[in-house]
Amino acid sequence: MAEKKSGGGAGDGSKGADGGKKRGFWSRLLGGKDEPQPKETLKDQSEDQTSADVTPEEAAALEKEQPWQEPENSIDESIDKALDQIEEDLKEAPDAEPPTPAPEEAAAKAVETVEEELQEISELEQAAQAASEPEPEPEPEPEPEPEPESESVVTTDGGDDTSGGGAGDGSVATGGGNKEDSGEKKGWFARLREGLKRSSDQLTDNISSIFTKRKLDDEALEELEDTLIQADLGVETAIQITEKLAKDRFDKEISVEEIRSVLRDEVSKVLAPVAVPFELGTAHKPHILLMVGVNGSGKTTTIGKLAAKYSREGKKVMLAAGDTFRAAAVEQLTVWGDRSNVPVITRPTGADASGLAYDAVKEAQAQNCDLLIIDTAGRLQNRDELMAELEKIIRVIKKLDPEAPHTTLLTLDATTGQNALNQVEIFGKRAGVTGLVMTKLDGTARGGILVAIAQKHKLPVHFIGVGETIEDLEPFEADDFAAAIAGAQ
Protein backbone atom coordinates (compact mmCIF):
# COMPACT_ATOMS: atom_id res chain seq x y z
CA MET A 1 0.00 0.00 0.00
CA ALA A 2 2.90 2.31 0.79
CA GLU A 3 4.19 1.89 -2.73
CA LYS A 4 0.82 2.60 -4.20
CA LYS A 5 0.59 5.73 -2.10
CA SER A 6 3.70 7.16 -3.64
CA GLY A 7 1.85 6.36 -6.78
CA GLY A 8 -0.63 8.70 -5.09
CA GLY A 9 1.18 9.66 -7.51
CA ALA A 10 -1.05 7.50 -9.39
CA GLY A 11 -3.51 10.24 -9.17
CA ASP A 12 -0.91 12.72 -10.20
CA GLY A 13 0.46 10.50 -12.79
CA SER A 14 -2.82 10.12 -14.47
CA LYS A 15 -3.40 13.80 -14.17
CA GLY A 16 -0.12 14.13 -15.93
CA ALA A 17 -1.38 11.88 -18.66
CA ASP A 18 -4.41 13.98 -19.02
CA GLY A 19 -2.33 17.05 -18.70
CA GLY A 20 -0.36 15.77 -21.64
CA LYS A 21 -3.54 15.71 -23.66
CA LYS A 22 -4.60 19.12 -22.41
CA ARG A 23 -1.24 20.77 -22.79
CA GLY A 24 -2.20 21.26 -26.40
CA PHE A 25 -4.88 23.75 -25.39
CA TRP A 26 -2.50 26.33 -23.95
CA SER A 27 0.29 25.71 -26.41
CA ARG A 28 -2.19 26.04 -29.26
CA LEU A 29 -3.58 29.20 -27.75
CA LEU A 30 -0.05 30.59 -27.54
CA GLY A 31 0.81 29.32 -31.03
CA GLY A 32 2.66 26.25 -29.75
CA LYS A 33 4.71 24.11 -32.06
CA ASP A 34 5.34 20.74 -30.50
CA GLU A 35 2.31 18.92 -31.78
CA PRO A 36 2.95 15.21 -31.68
CA GLN A 37 3.75 13.38 -34.87
CA PRO A 38 0.62 11.83 -36.40
CA LYS A 39 0.25 8.17 -35.61
CA GLU A 40 -0.15 7.31 -39.32
CA THR A 41 3.40 8.46 -40.04
CA LEU A 42 4.80 6.26 -37.33
CA LYS A 43 2.76 3.33 -38.59
CA ASP A 44 3.99 3.77 -42.17
CA GLN A 45 7.57 3.79 -41.01
CA SER A 46 7.15 0.61 -39.05
CA GLU A 47 5.43 -1.07 -42.00
CA ASP A 48 8.34 -0.14 -44.28
CA GLN A 49 10.75 -1.59 -41.81
CA THR A 50 8.84 -4.85 -41.67
CA SER A 51 8.79 -5.23 -45.47
CA ALA A 52 12.56 -4.75 -45.50
CA ASP A 53 13.13 -7.91 -43.47
CA VAL A 54 14.72 -10.48 -45.84
CA THR A 55 16.38 -13.76 -44.91
CA PRO A 56 20.02 -14.30 -45.94
CA GLU A 57 18.95 -17.10 -48.35
CA GLU A 58 16.43 -14.80 -50.04
CA ALA A 59 19.08 -12.13 -50.30
CA ALA A 60 21.51 -14.55 -51.96
CA ALA A 61 18.85 -15.62 -54.46
CA LEU A 62 18.02 -12.02 -55.32
CA GLU A 63 21.71 -11.20 -55.68
CA LYS A 64 21.95 -14.00 -58.24
CA GLU A 65 18.95 -12.79 -60.23
CA GLN A 66 19.76 -9.09 -60.00
CA PRO A 67 23.41 -8.68 -59.12
CA TRP A 68 24.24 -5.52 -57.16
CA GLN A 69 25.32 -2.65 -59.43
CA GLU A 70 27.13 0.41 -58.35
CA PRO A 71 24.71 3.34 -58.93
CA GLU A 72 25.77 5.55 -61.77
CA ASN A 73 25.29 8.70 -59.76
CA SER A 74 26.12 9.48 -56.16
CA ILE A 75 23.21 10.18 -53.80
CA ASP A 76 23.94 13.92 -53.84
CA GLU A 77 23.83 13.95 -57.61
CA SER A 78 20.51 12.10 -57.54
CA ILE A 79 19.05 14.63 -55.12
CA ASP A 80 20.26 17.55 -57.25
CA LYS A 81 18.70 15.95 -60.29
CA ALA A 82 15.41 15.43 -58.51
CA LEU A 83 15.37 19.03 -57.31
CA ASP A 84 16.04 20.31 -60.82
CA GLN A 85 13.17 18.19 -62.10
CA ILE A 86 10.83 19.61 -59.45
CA GLU A 87 11.85 23.17 -60.33
CA GLU A 88 11.12 22.50 -63.99
CA ASP A 89 7.75 20.97 -63.16
CA LEU A 90 6.86 24.02 -61.08
CA LYS A 91 7.80 26.34 -63.91
CA GLU A 92 5.57 24.38 -66.25
CA ALA A 93 2.64 24.45 -63.83
CA PRO A 94 2.99 27.75 -61.93
CA ASP A 95 -0.57 27.72 -60.66
CA ALA A 96 -0.30 24.25 -59.24
CA GLU A 97 -1.54 23.93 -55.66
CA PRO A 98 1.01 22.79 -53.11
CA PRO A 99 0.32 19.12 -52.44
CA THR A 100 -0.54 19.56 -48.77
CA PRO A 101 -2.45 20.62 -46.91
CA ALA A 102 -5.57 20.99 -49.04
CA PRO A 103 -7.27 24.27 -48.12
CA GLU A 104 -10.51 22.54 -47.06
CA GLU A 105 -8.50 20.24 -44.83
CA ALA A 106 -6.59 23.13 -43.33
CA ALA A 107 -9.82 25.06 -42.76
CA ALA A 108 -11.52 22.05 -41.20
CA LYS A 109 -8.51 21.52 -38.93
CA ALA A 110 -8.55 25.18 -37.89
CA VAL A 111 -12.28 25.01 -37.13
CA GLU A 112 -11.73 21.81 -35.17
CA THR A 113 -8.93 23.43 -33.18
CA VAL A 114 -11.01 26.52 -32.40
CA GLU A 115 -13.97 24.31 -31.40
CA GLU A 116 -11.73 22.33 -29.08
CA GLU A 117 -10.41 25.51 -27.53
CA LEU A 118 -13.90 26.95 -27.06
CA GLN A 119 -15.04 23.68 -25.51
CA GLU A 120 -12.13 23.74 -23.09
CA ILE A 121 -12.67 27.41 -22.23
CA SER A 122 -16.34 26.70 -21.58
CA GLU A 123 -15.37 23.73 -19.37
CA LEU A 124 -12.99 25.95 -17.43
CA GLU A 125 -15.69 28.60 -17.02
CA GLN A 126 -18.20 26.05 -15.83
CA ALA A 127 -15.69 24.59 -13.42
CA ALA A 128 -14.93 28.06 -12.09
CA GLN A 129 -18.61 28.81 -11.66
CA ALA A 130 -19.21 25.51 -9.93
CA ALA A 131 -16.38 26.24 -7.59
CA SER A 132 -18.00 29.12 -5.80
CA GLU A 133 -17.15 29.93 -2.17
CA PRO A 134 -14.67 27.48 -0.83
CA GLU A 135 -13.06 26.39 -3.96
CA PRO A 136 -13.35 22.63 -4.33
CA GLU A 137 -10.03 20.95 -4.90
CA PRO A 138 -9.28 20.36 -8.56
CA GLU A 139 -11.17 17.22 -9.27
CA PRO A 140 -9.28 14.06 -9.99
CA GLU A 141 -9.39 13.90 -13.72
CA PRO A 142 -7.71 10.64 -14.61
CA GLU A 143 -9.68 7.77 -15.95
CA PRO A 144 -9.26 5.06 -13.37
CA GLU A 145 -7.08 2.20 -14.50
CA PRO A 146 -9.01 -1.01 -14.08
CA GLU A 147 -6.95 -3.39 -12.00
CA PRO A 148 -8.93 -6.59 -12.04
CA GLU A 149 -6.07 -8.61 -10.65
CA SER A 150 -5.67 -6.47 -7.54
CA GLU A 151 -7.58 -7.78 -4.60
CA SER A 152 -9.77 -5.47 -2.57
CA VAL A 153 -8.65 -5.27 1.01
CA VAL A 154 -10.91 -5.43 4.00
CA THR A 155 -9.45 -3.38 6.80
CA THR A 156 -10.74 -3.88 10.29
CA ASP A 157 -9.52 -2.41 13.50
CA GLY A 158 -7.04 -0.21 11.81
CA GLY A 159 -5.04 -2.37 9.48
CA ASP A 160 -1.35 -1.89 9.90
CA ASP A 161 -0.99 0.03 6.71
CA THR A 162 -3.29 2.77 7.82
CA SER A 163 -2.67 2.94 11.47
CA GLY A 164 -0.60 5.97 10.89
CA GLY A 165 -3.84 7.62 11.48
CA GLY A 166 -2.64 8.81 8.89
CA ALA A 167 -5.24 10.69 7.34
CA GLY A 168 -2.56 13.01 8.22
CA ASP A 169 -4.56 15.52 6.28
CA GLY A 170 -6.29 16.53 9.43
CA SER A 171 -9.54 15.97 7.69
CA VAL A 172 -10.90 13.60 10.27
CA ALA A 173 -11.96 15.79 13.09
CA THR A 174 -11.42 14.57 16.59
CA GLY A 175 -13.10 17.34 18.48
CA GLY A 176 -16.22 15.33 19.17
CA GLY A 177 -14.72 13.25 21.90
CA ASN A 178 -13.06 16.22 23.53
CA LYS A 179 -16.28 18.16 23.63
CA GLU A 180 -18.08 15.26 25.22
CA ASP A 181 -15.30 14.69 27.73
CA SER A 182 -15.17 18.31 28.77
CA GLY A 183 -18.89 18.38 29.25
CA GLU A 184 -19.18 21.18 26.71
CA LYS A 185 -21.46 19.22 24.46
CA LYS A 186 -24.39 21.39 23.56
CA GLY A 187 -27.83 20.32 22.58
CA TRP A 188 -28.42 19.83 18.88
CA PHE A 189 -30.75 22.78 18.52
CA ALA A 190 -28.25 25.11 20.20
CA ARG A 191 -25.55 23.90 17.82
CA LEU A 192 -27.88 24.25 14.85
CA ARG A 193 -28.80 27.78 15.89
CA GLU A 194 -25.15 28.64 16.43
CA GLY A 195 -24.21 27.10 13.11
CA LEU A 196 -26.88 29.00 11.22
CA LYS A 197 -26.18 32.24 13.07
CA ARG A 198 -24.42 33.88 10.15
CA SER A 199 -27.27 33.03 7.75
CA SER A 200 -29.82 34.18 10.28
CA ASP A 201 -27.98 37.37 11.33
CA GLN A 202 -27.48 38.53 7.80
CA LEU A 203 -31.11 37.92 6.97
CA THR A 204 -32.61 39.52 10.04
CA ASP A 205 -30.19 42.49 10.09
CA ASN A 206 -31.34 43.33 6.60
CA ILE A 207 -34.98 42.90 7.60
CA SER A 208 -34.46 45.20 10.61
CA SER A 209 -32.98 47.89 8.42
CA ILE A 210 -36.01 47.75 6.14
CA PHE A 211 -38.65 47.83 8.85
CA THR A 212 -37.36 50.24 11.45
CA LYS A 213 -40.31 52.55 12.09
CA ARG A 214 -41.87 51.82 8.80
CA LYS A 215 -45.23 50.59 7.58
CA LEU A 216 -45.57 47.52 5.44
CA ASP A 217 -46.12 49.32 2.14
CA ASP A 218 -45.36 48.18 -1.42
CA GLU A 219 -41.83 49.51 -1.34
CA ALA A 220 -41.01 47.77 1.94
CA LEU A 221 -42.44 44.52 0.61
CA GLU A 222 -40.33 44.79 -2.52
CA GLU A 223 -37.18 45.40 -0.45
CA LEU A 224 -38.05 42.46 1.76
CA GLU A 225 -38.53 40.24 -1.28
CA ASP A 226 -35.06 41.24 -2.57
CA THR A 227 -33.51 40.54 0.82
CA LEU A 228 -35.04 37.07 0.95
CA ILE A 229 -33.85 36.28 -2.57
CA GLN A 230 -30.34 37.50 -1.72
CA ALA A 231 -30.39 35.18 1.28
CA ASP A 232 -30.70 32.30 -1.24
CA LEU A 233 -34.21 31.33 -0.11
CA GLY A 234 -35.38 31.29 -3.72
CA VAL A 235 -37.84 33.46 -5.61
CA GLU A 236 -40.89 31.31 -4.93
CA THR A 237 -40.38 31.24 -1.19
CA ALA A 238 -39.63 34.97 -1.14
CA ILE A 239 -42.90 35.70 -2.94
CA GLN A 240 -44.78 33.30 -0.68
CA ILE A 241 -43.52 35.12 2.44
CA THR A 242 -44.18 38.63 1.17
CA GLU A 243 -47.65 37.66 -0.05
CA LYS A 244 -48.48 36.25 3.34
CA LEU A 245 -47.32 39.47 5.04
CA ALA A 246 -49.17 41.67 2.55
CA LYS A 247 -52.36 39.71 3.08
CA ASP A 248 -52.33 40.00 6.87
CA ARG A 249 -50.49 43.23 7.66
CA PHE A 250 -50.51 45.55 4.65
CA ASP A 251 -50.19 49.25 5.56
CA LYS A 252 -49.72 48.47 9.24
CA GLU A 253 -46.66 48.89 11.39
CA ILE A 254 -44.88 45.59 11.84
CA SER A 255 -42.05 44.57 14.17
CA VAL A 256 -39.01 42.56 13.16
CA GLU A 257 -40.15 39.83 15.59
CA GLU A 258 -43.42 39.54 13.74
CA ILE A 259 -41.59 39.22 10.44
CA ARG A 260 -39.25 36.60 11.90
CA SER A 261 -42.25 34.63 13.01
CA VAL A 262 -43.87 34.70 9.55
CA LEU A 263 -40.54 33.83 8.01
CA ARG A 264 -40.18 30.81 10.33
CA ASP A 265 -43.70 29.57 9.59
CA GLU A 266 -43.42 29.93 5.82
CA VAL A 267 -39.94 28.36 5.65
CA SER A 268 -41.16 25.51 7.80
CA LYS A 269 -44.08 24.92 5.41
CA VAL A 270 -41.65 24.62 2.49
CA LEU A 271 -39.29 22.33 4.39
CA ALA A 272 -41.77 20.03 6.12
CA PRO A 273 -42.48 17.81 3.08
CA VAL A 274 -38.76 17.16 2.49
CA ALA A 275 -37.80 16.50 6.11
CA VAL A 276 -37.93 12.75 5.65
CA PRO A 277 -36.00 10.59 8.12
CA PHE A 278 -33.60 8.06 6.64
CA GLU A 279 -34.98 4.62 7.44
CA LEU A 280 -32.47 1.81 7.39
CA GLY A 281 -35.21 -0.79 7.68
CA THR A 282 -34.78 -4.50 7.06
CA ALA A 283 -36.12 -4.73 3.52
CA HIS A 284 -32.59 -4.97 2.13
CA LYS A 285 -29.70 -6.76 3.70
CA PRO A 286 -27.31 -5.16 3.18
CA HIS A 287 -28.92 -1.79 2.58
CA ILE A 288 -26.59 -0.28 -0.01
CA LEU A 289 -26.05 3.44 0.31
CA LEU A 290 -24.06 5.26 -2.38
CA MET A 291 -22.60 8.63 -1.41
CA VAL A 292 -22.08 11.11 -4.24
CA GLY A 293 -21.24 14.79 -4.57
CA VAL A 294 -18.75 17.36 -5.77
CA ASN A 295 -15.22 17.54 -4.41
CA GLY A 296 -14.91 18.41 -0.77
CA SER A 297 -18.66 18.55 -0.17
CA GLY A 298 -18.30 16.34 2.91
CA LYS A 299 -19.04 12.84 1.60
CA THR A 300 -16.33 11.02 3.54
CA THR A 301 -16.97 12.93 6.76
CA THR A 302 -20.69 12.25 6.50
CA ILE A 303 -20.02 8.54 5.87
CA GLY A 304 -17.83 8.47 8.98
CA LYS A 305 -20.58 10.06 11.04
CA LEU A 306 -23.22 7.67 9.67
CA ALA A 307 -20.99 4.65 10.29
CA ALA A 308 -20.55 5.78 13.90
CA LYS A 309 -24.26 6.38 14.34
CA TYR A 310 -25.45 3.03 12.96
CA SER A 311 -22.74 0.91 14.53
CA ARG A 312 -23.58 2.52 17.87
CA GLU A 313 -27.16 1.42 17.26
CA GLY A 314 -25.89 -2.14 16.91
CA LYS A 315 -26.07 -2.39 13.12
CA LYS A 316 -23.47 -4.31 11.19
CA VAL A 317 -21.90 -1.67 8.97
CA MET A 318 -19.30 -1.91 6.21
CA LEU A 319 -17.64 0.92 4.28
CA ALA A 320 -16.19 0.92 0.75
CA ALA A 321 -13.46 3.45 -0.05
CA GLY A 322 -14.65 4.16 -3.59
CA ASP A 323 -12.62 7.35 -3.96
CA THR A 324 -9.77 5.45 -5.51
CA PHE A 325 -8.26 8.61 -6.96
CA ARG A 326 -6.91 9.98 -3.71
CA ALA A 327 -4.84 7.95 -1.28
CA ALA A 328 -5.75 10.47 1.43
CA ALA A 329 -9.46 9.82 0.89
CA VAL A 330 -8.95 6.08 1.45
CA GLU A 331 -6.93 6.77 4.59
CA GLN A 332 -9.51 9.27 5.82
CA LEU A 333 -12.29 6.70 5.47
CA THR A 334 -10.15 4.03 7.10
CA VAL A 335 -9.62 6.27 10.12
CA TRP A 336 -13.37 6.80 10.41
CA GLY A 337 -13.90 3.03 10.05
CA ASP A 338 -11.34 2.31 12.77
CA ARG A 339 -13.04 4.66 15.17
CA SER A 340 -16.31 2.83 14.90
CA ASN A 341 -14.69 -0.56 14.48
CA VAL A 342 -16.27 -0.85 11.07
CA PRO A 343 -14.50 -2.74 8.24
CA VAL A 344 -13.44 -0.73 5.21
CA ILE A 345 -12.97 -2.25 1.76
CA THR A 346 -10.07 -0.59 -0.04
CA ARG A 347 -8.12 -0.92 -3.25
CA PRO A 348 -4.88 0.72 -4.32
CA THR A 349 -4.98 4.27 -5.60
CA GLY A 350 -6.03 4.45 -9.23
CA ALA A 351 -7.96 1.16 -9.17
CA ASP A 352 -11.31 0.85 -10.90
CA ALA A 353 -13.96 2.27 -8.57
CA SER A 354 -16.75 0.12 -10.00
CA GLY A 355 -14.66 -3.03 -9.43
CA LEU A 356 -14.20 -1.99 -5.83
CA ALA A 357 -17.93 -1.33 -5.43
CA TYR A 358 -18.68 -4.80 -6.85
CA ASP A 359 -16.27 -6.47 -4.43
CA ALA A 360 -17.69 -4.48 -1.53
CA VAL A 361 -21.29 -5.49 -2.27
CA LYS A 362 -20.23 -9.13 -2.53
CA GLU A 363 -18.36 -8.92 0.76
CA ALA A 364 -21.19 -7.13 2.56
CA GLN A 365 -23.64 -9.77 1.29
CA ALA A 366 -21.32 -12.57 2.40
CA GLN A 367 -20.94 -11.03 5.85
CA ASN A 368 -24.67 -10.38 6.15
CA CYS A 369 -24.18 -6.68 6.85
CA ASP A 370 -27.08 -4.35 7.61
CA LEU A 371 -25.56 -1.36 5.87
CA LEU A 372 -22.91 -0.90 3.22
CA ILE A 373 -21.91 2.70 2.51
CA ILE A 374 -19.94 3.27 -0.67
CA ASP A 375 -17.86 6.44 -0.89
CA THR A 376 -17.14 7.87 -4.34
CA ALA A 377 -14.63 10.35 -5.67
CA GLY A 378 -15.77 13.95 -5.74
CA ARG A 379 -16.76 15.12 -9.19
CA LEU A 380 -18.12 18.30 -10.66
CA GLN A 381 -21.54 17.69 -12.10
CA ASN A 382 -20.55 19.15 -15.47
CA ARG A 383 -17.77 16.59 -16.03
CA ASP A 384 -19.54 14.21 -18.32
CA GLU A 385 -16.91 11.45 -18.22
CA LEU A 386 -16.83 11.47 -14.43
CA MET A 387 -20.62 11.34 -14.24
CA ALA A 388 -20.51 8.40 -16.69
CA GLU A 389 -18.14 6.65 -14.29
CA LEU A 390 -20.72 7.08 -11.55
CA GLU A 391 -23.35 5.52 -13.81
CA LYS A 392 -20.96 2.60 -14.35
CA ILE A 393 -20.59 2.06 -10.60
CA ILE A 394 -24.39 1.90 -10.31
CA ARG A 395 -24.69 -0.54 -13.25
CA VAL A 396 -22.07 -2.82 -11.73
CA ILE A 397 -23.72 -2.83 -8.29
CA LYS A 398 -27.02 -3.77 -9.90
CA LYS A 399 -25.48 -6.99 -11.19
CA LEU A 400 -25.42 -8.23 -7.61
CA ASP A 401 -28.62 -6.58 -6.42
CA PRO A 402 -30.93 -5.19 -9.11
CA GLU A 403 -32.55 -2.80 -6.62
CA ALA A 404 -29.27 -1.35 -5.43
CA PRO A 405 -28.25 1.25 -4.56
CA HIS A 406 -31.21 1.46 -2.21
CA THR A 407 -30.24 4.98 -1.23
CA THR A 408 -28.16 7.42 -3.23
CA LEU A 409 -27.26 10.37 -1.05
CA LEU A 410 -26.02 13.62 -2.53
CA THR A 411 -23.94 15.70 -0.13
CA LEU A 412 -24.28 19.43 -0.68
CA ASP A 413 -21.89 21.96 0.77
CA ALA A 414 -24.07 24.79 2.09
CA THR A 415 -21.36 27.35 1.37
CA THR A 416 -21.68 26.65 -2.37
CA GLY A 417 -24.84 28.73 -2.64
CA GLN A 418 -26.83 28.70 -5.86
CA ASN A 419 -24.66 26.12 -7.62
CA ALA A 420 -26.14 23.52 -5.28
CA LEU A 421 -29.40 23.74 -7.25
CA ASN A 422 -27.59 22.66 -10.39
CA GLN A 423 -25.79 19.87 -8.51
CA VAL A 424 -29.12 18.45 -7.38
CA GLU A 425 -30.47 18.57 -10.89
CA ILE A 426 -27.52 16.89 -12.65
CA PHE A 427 -26.66 14.33 -9.96
CA GLY A 428 -30.38 13.60 -9.75
CA LYS A 429 -30.55 12.82 -13.45
CA ARG A 430 -27.29 10.91 -13.76
CA ALA A 431 -27.08 9.07 -10.46
CA GLY A 432 -30.75 8.80 -9.45
CA VAL A 433 -30.25 10.67 -6.19
CA THR A 434 -32.88 9.64 -3.65
CA GLY A 435 -31.98 11.99 -0.81
CA LEU A 436 -29.83 14.90 0.29
CA VAL A 437 -27.42 15.74 3.07
CA MET A 438 -26.47 19.38 3.52
CA THR A 439 -23.11 19.87 5.21
CA LYS A 440 -21.21 22.90 6.51
CA LEU A 441 -24.31 24.81 7.56
CA ASP A 442 -22.12 26.16 10.32
CA GLY A 443 -20.31 29.35 9.53
CA THR A 444 -22.03 30.18 6.25
CA ALA A 445 -24.43 32.98 5.47
CA ARG A 446 -25.91 30.90 2.66
CA GLY A 447 -27.88 28.30 4.60
CA GLY A 448 -31.07 29.60 2.99
CA ILE A 449 -30.19 27.65 -0.14
CA LEU A 450 -31.68 24.54 1.46
CA VAL A 451 -35.08 26.23 1.30
CA ALA A 452 -34.69 26.99 -2.41
CA ILE A 453 -33.61 23.39 -3.06
CA ALA A 454 -36.58 22.02 -1.13
CA GLN A 455 -38.94 24.30 -3.01
CA LYS A 456 -37.56 23.43 -6.42
CA HIS A 457 -36.55 19.77 -6.23
CA LYS A 458 -38.71 18.38 -3.44
CA LEU A 459 -36.12 15.68 -2.70
CA PRO A 460 -35.97 14.26 0.84
CA VAL A 461 -33.37 15.95 3.05
CA HIS A 462 -32.22 13.23 5.42
CA PHE A 463 -29.42 14.86 7.39
CA ILE A 464 -27.69 18.17 7.96
CA GLY A 465 -24.17 18.76 9.20
CA VAL A 466 -23.08 21.72 11.28
CA GLY A 467 -19.49 20.75 12.04
CA GLU A 468 -16.78 18.18 11.58
CA THR A 469 -17.32 15.95 14.58
CA ILE A 470 -19.50 12.89 14.98
CA GLU A 471 -22.25 14.67 16.87
CA ASP A 472 -22.49 17.41 14.24
CA LEU A 473 -24.73 15.39 11.93
CA GLU A 474 -28.39 14.99 12.74
CA PRO A 475 -31.61 14.05 10.99
CA PHE A 476 -33.15 17.06 9.32
CA GLU A 477 -36.04 18.73 11.17
CA ALA A 478 -38.02 21.37 9.29
CA ASP A 479 -39.20 23.37 12.33
CA ASP A 480 -35.78 23.52 13.98
CA PHE A 481 -34.13 24.63 10.78
CA ALA A 482 -36.80 27.24 10.04
CA ALA A 483 -36.60 28.68 13.55
CA ALA A 484 -32.80 28.76 13.46
CA ILE A 485 -32.60 30.50 10.10
CA ALA A 486 -35.29 33.04 11.02
CA GLY A 487 -33.61 33.69 14.37
CA ALA A 488 -37.04 33.06 15.93
CA GLN A 489 -38.03 31.07 19.01
Ligand SMILES: Nc1nc2c(ncn2[C@@H]2O[C@H](COP(=O)(O)OP(=O)(O)OP(=O)(O)O)[C@@H](O)[C@H]2O)c(=O)[nH]1
Ligand atom coordinates in the same frame (compact mmCIF):
# COMPACT_ATOMS: atom_id res chain seq x y z
N1 LIG B 1 -17.43 23.06 9.14
C1 LIG B 1 -17.77 21.89 8.61
N2 LIG B 1 -16.86 21.18 7.94
C2 LIG B 1 -17.23 19.99 7.41
C3 LIG B 1 -18.54 19.49 7.53
N3 LIG B 1 -18.59 18.30 6.88
C4 LIG B 1 -17.36 18.08 6.37
N4 LIG B 1 -16.53 19.09 6.69
C5 LIG B 1 -15.12 19.28 6.33
O1 LIG B 1 -15.03 19.49 4.93
C6 LIG B 1 -13.81 18.97 4.45
C7 LIG B 1 -14.10 18.05 3.27
O2 LIG B 1 -14.83 16.96 3.76
P1 LIG B 1 -14.70 15.51 3.12
O3 LIG B 1 -15.58 14.62 3.89
O4 LIG B 1 -13.29 15.12 2.95
O5 LIG B 1 -15.31 15.80 1.70
P2 LIG B 1 -15.42 14.80 0.46
O6 LIG B 1 -16.67 15.15 -0.23
O7 LIG B 1 -15.26 13.40 0.89
O8 LIG B 1 -14.16 15.28 -0.36
P3 LIG B 1 -13.54 14.61 -1.69
O9 LIG B 1 -13.18 13.22 -1.35
O10 LIG B 1 -12.38 15.49 -1.98
O11 LIG B 1 -14.55 14.72 -2.74
C8 LIG B 1 -13.14 18.26 5.60
O12 LIG B 1 -12.19 19.13 6.14
C9 LIG B 1 -14.28 18.04 6.61
O13 LIG B 1 -13.83 17.98 7.93
C10 LIG B 1 -19.50 20.28 8.25
O14 LIG B 1 -20.68 19.95 8.40
N5 LIG B 1 -19.05 21.47 8.76
